[in-house]
Amino acid sequence: MKLLRVANIQRGCVYDGPGVRTTVFLPGCPLHCPWCCNPEMRDVSSKEWQEYTPDKLAIQLLQNKALFKRSGGGITFSGGEPLLSAKELRPLLEILAKDKISVFFETSLMVKGDLIKDIAGYTDGLIVDLKLQPEMKEYDISLVKRNIEQFRELIKYYRLVVTDSIIDKSEEVVGFLQSNQISSIELLKCHNLAQKKFLDLGITAKNYSPDSTSFGKFCENIKNMGICVNRLAV
């Protein structure tokens, strides 16, 4: 049985799906978002990660079963791009399903549809992080649109990190949302809390955070164009 490589496990998360959730961060990502909170997870082989068998990881994750039940929470897989680990996750997902634990994935959706199909039967929802910022030239928008269309029922939340580069592009953002029949979005003001991580990796870290007033205005613009907005905070 292939071991699961885990970068981090964070409990008590309130922004990673319904209820209070435990978020499992898995390494590996096809993208290189310049404002990424976890740049160290881009490269799977870059460091030694904690390895788990599905049973061992399940035991650890189920420690908070009572809290999940109380709050309507569960487990969220994030990263990196967690869907890259879809095959390795199957045995764990089967264990969690037996315990009726809610499972969500935070994903860019920039993965083959087959990987999503692999986990779809064991997943209660996807949180899709749309990479609509101008810097994201590597973002395969066609692939993402196909996945949105194919797995629309599974997608529960759409999310956008609001950088200073997108702050004046509310119309383009709304255009994308409307053309893909997306009626609500979570907006998160870009922060630079992970700046030290970039420095430790020897990568120049730029601050992409917009000021609060501009962020507020952006949210209002999106809302005024008929999209339901939920503002998140770190």
Added chain:
Amino acid sequence: MLRKIKYIIKPYLPKSFIKFLGRINCIKADTGTNYIKLLFGRKVFFVHPSKEEVKDYVRQMVRIFRALPFRKIEGYLYPYDKSYYREIPQGTTPLASITVDFGTVLNSDLIEIKNRLSKCKDKSFARNLIMLVGSIEKLWKKYEHKTRFKDIIHHKPASFDEAIQKLLFYDALFWQARHNHIGLGRLDYILYPYFHSDISSGVITMENAKQMIYSMLLVLGNDTKDKSLAGMVGDDGQYILLGGIGPDKKNIDNELTELFLEIFKDYHSPDPKLILRVNSNTSEKIWDKAVACVCNGNGSPLFMNESLIMKNMASFGYSDTDVWNLGTSACWEPLIIGKSFDQNNPLPSISVAKSLNDVILSCKGSESFDEIILGCKEEISKQINQTAHDITFDVSPLFSLFFDDCIQKERDFSKGGARYSFHGLQVVGLPNLVNSLLSIKELVFEKKVYTISDCREIILSDFANDSGAIEAIKSVKLKFGQANKDVISLTNDIMDSIERTVSNLTINANKVKIGFSSPSYINCGKELMATMDGRRNGQPLSVHISPVSTSIDIAEILDFASSLNYGGCRLNGNVVDYIIPGAYMREQEKFKYIIQDSIEKGIFELQLNVLDKTTLIDAKIHPEKYPNLIVRVWGYSAYFNDLPEEYKDNLINRAIHYEVA
């Protein structure tokens, strides 16, 4: 100086004059005497001193009550004036951190008390207390006509308004007697009958009641500076305890509980503060209001896991018929309201990281980690035994009137009258100790990067001789606060050892409690050299049971704290202290679930600051922009601007840590 003058001139004075001179009680805000100042414009009165402490107390209080000026705040008589103060007998420790049962106070009738006293066999005891009662009656009578109330000291209150007045009147007297940190206790339980009666009969509306409570809070908070410990404005022990079970073991939560929480949600003052007793039956409504209150940012309420605490108190030695009335002494240390003389921290805190430093500096036990642990436990035990000793306390005939058993036993409150006298010690720096031990285990005994001698040099040079040591320590995987079995096991091992030592102690022939939270993290830190958790010489120690690492979030520290053993004498407060990022304020319901889960798992107590580093940093630079920014300090709330700079810096550093977690 005054004594010297008296000593010199006394032989030349007539005996009658000496008697008249007595003790000059000078009246001013600061302590100490200055005979020259007495003669020029200061208020002076003479009290014939007595070697009998109780008699001396009563004589002084009689004189003070006679001299107290009229004082009304928010329409209520509140006769407290710090410039009149009672001289405490030399060599005695003042009484502090007492929670009076204001239910008993409200039900009291001074005539009935005098009648009980007149039946005492100890006539001296009775005479003194009757004199004190008489002076209270005279004080009330003197100013009664200026209030809207009649004769409150001789009957139960006839209304909610009267109950508040009686509570405030006596509260002022307790403070006036120079007893510090007077807790208000369970006001939702105590005031409810009067509130309910007036609301039901239409005498007052809910809005009236809200206004009266708000006025009461303003009266209590009016003298915060005068009532606070020097330099720590807000640390005056004025807490209001809500929720929990009653004598019938059913929850007492009522409309007053909700009303207090609603008021505090919008109450932008650090004084008084709230503590909430919670259990598995605490209603969702109370939980929602409590969390909304916390998210307001005034640091209230502190949450007490009452089921765990009451169970442990009953095992320790409190009667299980008394534990339902669990309260705290000032900040967080459990006691029994109206029955406890328990002094929470009359002695210096036990600085456990210092004990490890002593082991390392003596280079004892360099062969194995087990030897280090053993040496450390021995040093801690030595420190505890050296710290604990019997204490001569001040007396309180005033408390003796209202605390259970004092009149019955015919003994003063602090001299065996109160039912419980389980005094407490406090440990400071437990996270620093555990992290230091974990560093030594990994770096010295597993990876063999350093020897114990190297550690000694690191401590002595304050990390100057090895610039890489701090990074090496930071990279140690295991940290205090991780819900990891090795960390939990080590922490419990240290706590068990401390518990065993303390359980063999007595203070004034009574069992002693220990708690793993302490207000001394800055002061003890100043006196401590560098420690092997990366802490530099003189830096603050960690706060209560809280992580020092940036990688431990709220959920993990709560899981960790709920795995610790709080049995035996580990009753003197064990507070998880955390700074919650602002994100939780937007997800209050989820935040509530996290706290509920932690109570169920078994944490002892929890206090939370809801702050972000940006605000704190800006407030330090521009205090004028944040006149009402309130923060939670060791066990009380304060205006950030009122804190000494080192406390501000400590909060900022902690906020930075927890934001990254």
